Amino acid sequence: MARRPEVFVRTLTMEEGRKLQRITRTAKNPIKQRRAIVVMMSGQGQTVPDITSLLQASDDYVRGVIHAFNERGFNALDPKWSGGRPPVISQATREHICLIARTTPTEWGITAFSTWSLKTLAQHLVSRKVVTTISREHLRRILKNGGVSWQTTTTWKSSTDPDFITKMWRVLELYDHPPADGRVVCADEFGPLNLMPRKGKRWRPRSHPARLRATYRRDQGVRHMIAALDLATGQIYYRIRTRKRWREFLSFLKTLRRRWPGEKLYVIVDNFSPHRHVQVQGWAAEHDVELVFLPTYGSWLNWIESEFAALRYFALNGTDHRTHAEQNAAIGAYVRWRNARAEPKTSFASSSHIRSWTSYPAKAA
Template sequence: MPTASTRSTPKYKGGHPRTFTLPERREIKKIAKSKPAEHGLPFSTWRLVKLAAFLVAQGVVDDISHEGLRILLREEGVSFQRVKTWKSSNDHDYAPKKTRVEHLYAIADGEVVPEEGEPEVIVYMVEFGPLNLQPHLGRQWAEHGGKHKDPDREPRPRRRATYTRPHGVQHLFAAYDLGKDQLYGHIKKNENRSKFLEFCRYPRSLHPVGKHIAIVCDNYSPHLTRKRCRRVADWAEANNVEIAYNPTNFSWLNRIEAQFTALRYFALDGTDHAGHKEQGSMIRHYISWRNKHAAQDERLREVVNRANVA
């Protein structure tokens, strides 16, 4: 039996992969979701080899394997997906707007501690609609139909074919508190700057006056602080609010869209409301139900997650 002096020292191999810090993981995710052309590279998309090499070259990480990068991105909810049709942004302030919105999202997700003077509450606001009165396609339980069905069986339910109803349209002004995961909505007859500011007062009223909040919204004319109409800017300055804008044609950065997908799925698909009062009541009841069951309802989470990935 070999003595302690003659026993060879074990040579360890492998081991647990390196754990990256939260700032490193955040930066890796941010670069992976960007386009190589934004960094001056002549590629249309990232491959793992090029992405890993770029991360090392930029000093984001000292070293990372291709498989380790794949696992890290999967843990961060990022996957390699087929590109769908979209419009590229032609906004002259594309980079600073996108960077600011992503930074606000990081604050809401707890990935970044807000510095002094930065907003503590992040709210996304947008208009959903127009809400018109027409039959919406959907699904429901019904007996099997077909060529050889039982003649005594009731016919499959059908929706009316006409879309003409002289009731006009309405609009849903909605706000999504990213930190609390709460959805708010008010239905208005008109969609203009006055109604936008009227609704802005609601999420502002949910927090103390001294708390700085940020409202992220689309680059839409009623939201803008134009020189000829500074009503939005004046209200924001007087109420300790920052207005942050998405770049033009960049709605995929809008996190409230996934919540609207769930609203359509649960409250509007398969309906044919006779009036706006009935439709509005359905939407308000859904928002109340959603805020109570967002964390527990598995189907709701599945619909929202699928919409976020799409």
């Protein structure tokens, strides 16, 4: 077998030699640095076998670098990444695939499935002649790049209350413009308060989470918290009871009535049956207390719900109270801490889209 002729780089000038040396020391791109080393070694008179032995590269690679430098100079040292093979599936077809993936099989007359798997979707695309062939992995990448992901379906519930808008704006008007003749209070129940380890978050060493016991018996019953949020001061008032019947709620209303004598109370509540009990409504009418009922499935309009969420997060999550007295003390400590920093409640959902649904009914009339 004939030996291949030796190949050397062309004669280098002093300036080119210094530039090559600088590239071999400082180049951040490893490909450019490797090519510069090949050229410099060849310029020093080392043969192709010597270079391949030192760099653990192939003869063809070394010869190719040398020939390229002799033809194009230093431009041959910069790697020119090609785009590879042109995509077989066009961008328009990819968008069509993502559009089909967002449908359901039943929309295409396929009654055997309620949702697509990658396999059934690929088969469907081939049968519809969207593509001639496609693998599941390629399909997965197309969907990912197209912003289509595998998600759990969720449900939503709209209010069945025919007076939803009117009731909603009645509540929002009380929030935005508290009446001069009284005080607006948001009331609700929080619970049930079980004695159980509650998951939460805390700072811990990495991979060493805090662990709580598992419970199999909860034989100390439950408690219920009845609370009210005074919008004028931002403070919370509450009672913890063993039950949450109309009697407990009425007793709590009487407590609120004694706290603010001489003022009309506008108490915003949901449609829980104890709130609508005839005894409760009769007492409220006689003692200058107006019960403002939220629309059906509209408990999220009650300002106290966000306070309950904060109470659960800061006072209960991550705890494992063994007695109700211990748990009640924790709740009381949080409420005292919060009330010491409370400020008047203003601007309820001021930027929410719910305010674009209509205008105040009373104003419009």
